[in-house]
Amino acid sequence: QVQLVESGGGSVQAGESLRLSCLVSGRPSEKYIMGWFRQAPGKDREFVAAIVWVGGDTHYAQSVKGRFTISRDLAKNTLFLQMNTLKPEDTADYYCAAGTPPNVMWAHAYEYWGQGTQVAVFS
Secondary structure, three states: OEEEEEEOOEEEEOOOOEEEEEEEEEOOOOOOEEEEEEEOOOOOOEEEEEEEOOOOOEEEOOOOOOOEEEEEEOOOOEEEEEEOOOOHHHOEEEEEEEEOOOOOOOHHHOOEEOOOEEEEEEO
């Protein structure tokens, strides 16, 4: 069992930055992939970024590549999403997820989810 708790959301102006955190408790498998997803009102949940929990390989959605950075601190069991140069279209609830998806972009393939943290970007 794994529990995920996100924090760090807020309201910012376009161009500013935020760093989201996801505290991972329980016993995450070395094989786990940790992902960040977001869901805007009225839209489907979409992939943002993913990292192999132990190996550290990263993957990004094209829409955030070069602006967002996913990382993790294994000693603190914490996943991060550094979001720079935020845009109004980044406004959404952001969720961290854990599991062994065959494709990191497949939300339905992740086993564990946090409760989400809200990000609002104003122009």
